[in-house]
Amino acid sequence: xxxxxxxxxxxxxxxxxxxxxxxxxxxxxxxxxxxxxxxxxxxxxxxxxxxxxxxxxxxxxxxxxxxxxxxxxxxxxxxxxxxxxxxxxxxxxxxxxxxxxxxxxxxxxxxxxxxxxxxxxxxxxxxxxxxxxxxxxxxxxxxxxxxxxxxxxxxxxxxxxxxxxxxxxxxxxxxxxxxxxxxxxxxxxxxxxxxxxxxxxxxxxxxxxxxxxxxxxxxxxxxx
Numbered sequence: 001x002x003x004x005x006x007x008x009x010x011x012x013x014x015x016x017x018x019x020x021x022x023x024x025x026x027x028x029x030x031x032x033x034x035x036x037x038x039x040x041x042x043x044x045x046x047x048x049x050x051x052x053x054x055x056x057x058x059x060x061x062x063x064x065x066x067x068x069x070x071x072x073x074x075x076x077x078x079x080x081x082x083x084x085x086x087x088x089x090x091x092x093x094x095x096x097x098x099x100x101x102x103x104x105x106x107x108x109x110x111x112x113x114x115x116x117x118x119x120x121x122x123x124x125x126x127x128x129x130x131x132x133x134x135x136x137x138x139x140x141x142x143x144x145x146x147x148x149x150x151x152x153x154x155x156x157x158x159x160x161x162x163x164x165x166x167x168x169x170x171x172x173x174x175x176x177x178x179x180x181x182x183x184x185x186x187x188x189x190x191x192x193x194x195x196x197x198x199x200x201x202x203x204x205x206x207x208x209x210x211x212x213x214x215x216x217x218x219x220x221x222x223x224x
Contacts, residue, residue, distance in 0.1 A: 021059050023049040025073055026112070028066045033115035033183060037067060037123040037130075068133050071120070074113040076137035078104070083145050093153030094209050100149065101205050105175045109197050114179040121180070143168050150212070159212040167212070174204050 027048035031040045042063055046056040060066040082100055089096050108114055124131035146168045153159030178197055186194070194200070 020049070020051060020055065021069075024051070024056060024059060024066065025070055029070050029074065029112050029115060029119075032067065032070070032119050033112070037063070037119060038126065042066075064127065064129060067119075067130055071116060071130075071134055072137060074116055076141060078108075079138065079141045079145060083141070083148075086145065086149060093149060093156060093158045094213065097146075097149050097153070097209065098205055100145070101171060101175075102202055105178075105201050106198055109179060109182065109201070115183050117176050117179045118183040142172065146171055153212065158214065160214050162212065167208070171205070171208055175201065 028045045043053045046053045120134050147164050150164050
C-alpha cells in the first residue's frame, strides 16, 4: 500500500499525461494555422506541446490523424452538442436560429477554432482523406442542423417556404468568410478595415431572419 506521502508525487505526472492529447491538439492547430498543414512537421508539434516526438505518435499515429482530431474536437463535437440542445428547445424557431448561429459563431470566431476553416480550404485539395473527413464530420452535420431549424420554422408556420439548402448556405457562407478574413487579410499589417465581427454576425442573422419570417413586410417591387 502506498503511504500518504507518495501519492501526491504521482498526481502531477498523471494529470500531465491526461492533458497531453489536448496540449497536442492546441499546438497542432496553432502551427497548422501559422505554417499550413503540409509545411508543419510532427516534431514541431511535439516541441510546441512540450513532449517527445515518440509521445506524439502514441496518441496520433500520423499528422493526418492529428488534423482529424483538431477538426473533430473543435468543430464536429460542437455541432453535435448544438444539435442536442436544439432537440430540447421548445420556443420560437427565430429565437432558436438566433441563439444557435449567433452564440456559436461568436464563440468560434473568438477562439483559435476560427483558423480551421482557412486551414481546411487551403489544404484539403492535396489531402483527399481529410476533405472526405471534413465533409462527413462538419459540412453535412452543420448543414443538417441549420436545415432542421429552418424546416421546423416552416412546419410551425413561423418561416416562409424557402429553398432550405440555399437558405442554409446563405446563412453559413458569410460566417466562414468572416473567419477566413481574420486569418488572411486581417492578419496583415495593412488590414482591410471592416465592421466589428460580433456586430456583423448579429446583423447577418437578423437580415436573414427578416427575410424568413412570414410576418415580414414584403419588399417593394422595382418598376421596370
